[in-house]
Amino acid sequence: MTQPAARSRSRSLRVAIAARDAERAAALRALLESLGHLIVTEGEAADVVLADEELPRDEERATVVLGGTDTDAQGLLPATASPAEIDAALHAVASGLIVRSAPMRTPGFRAARESEPRLLLTPREAQVLDAIADGLTNKAIARRLGISLHTVKFHVESVFRKLDASTRTEAVARATERRRQETIDL
């Protein structure tokens, strides 16, 4: 069985731990071991540091902070991040990238935008998109909504055009971002 995503991240990293107490350090150690990483001690070269809550003072190495608020950290994940998210963040930060999880990104104080009607989805198109997000095929969407396969294809095409998407994944991602920006509470 091939798992391209898993293979590209399978390289084991040398990780240093910075935790507030021995108990947390042990938990992080167990997590890193389960992910197949090498835990290094102080003084040894590390690819990346995994810190708990706070970015350690004077830490100049690439660091992933769990549950912190310090935006100086190269990697910043909520305390509730899954092992897979932590693993992905460690690899990304070790490669020189900056990592934030989507919900933590502050969108900034913004204006109520007036949407371009041409690019808005109709209620039916929104239903089709929800079905796409659920992973349904066109045939399954037709069954769910009680419409013909031809009509589904027509709606899917329209959704792709309005969201400027070329794949189903892209369409769902664009729609999620739009929804986040456009939902209004009155």
Added chain:
Amino acid sequence: MAHEPNLLCTLSDSLAARCAIAKESVASVRLSERARLGAILWRNDVLVSSEQSLPGREALEATLPDGSRIQGRLAGRDPSTNVAVIRLERPVSAPTLAASLPRTGALVIAVGSDGEGRASARLGTVNSVGPEWHSLRGGRIEARIQLDIRLAASEEGGPAFNAAGDWLGMTTFGPSGQILVIPAATVERIAPVLAASGRVPRGWLGVALRPVAVPDELREAAGEASGLMVMSLSPEGPAAKAGVVAGDIILAVDGAAVRRLRGVLAHLGSDSIGKPVSLRLIRGGGIIVIEATIMEQPPR
């Protein structure tokens, strides 16, 4: 050390002198071990800061311009204008702020604090000054002021001044890293209400809405190309009580097409509470009108 006075030295000395004065109006709020937020010493017992960056807890510690620490309480927040007020446990000395409207291209100094009583300063120009605008949360902001400076997270919420030392407003992060100023006029309008009652009353329908295109076959009857589809309702809200259901598409509020959100928000000001409002909407392929009574928005 003797040096010949020149324009640059004069400019530099003036800026430094301005910062020294401006610093006396800047406080710093502690968010965590390392994270801080700027604040304006707005009255002798009230700080004003950026609502979007303040945590949910009420007790806050601030550092005053002289470096001393003081306890405060988050006394009110208004997400619609991004203004929050922090009541200090005792009055301190606060300079009077003279407010002014910025001009595009004019120099601007944004001031922050390091949390130990030392100031940090940013110099730039007023990138643009636009008309009154409405935030996503429905608040009216007197002017859209954008600066061409950078700002550290710990400097947000501090004051911005012009070259004359007039207070322009509070710095805040806008979309895509833009640095905006909540105008002094907005702060002066909202902060007293927050300080007195903890919140700004707003008209409320109790609906979460998403813009949608009106299906082709209903365009003509609707007279609109877009509307706002009801995604969810607060069970106790005016819309739910009036019989609005999820899936309805609101076209107009009291005759104001929802396409122009500003017009709708204008119908939901604090003076709208208790007043009847007519909602024109699409339901099941037809167009109906429902009467609702606007309520005061409950605290979040």
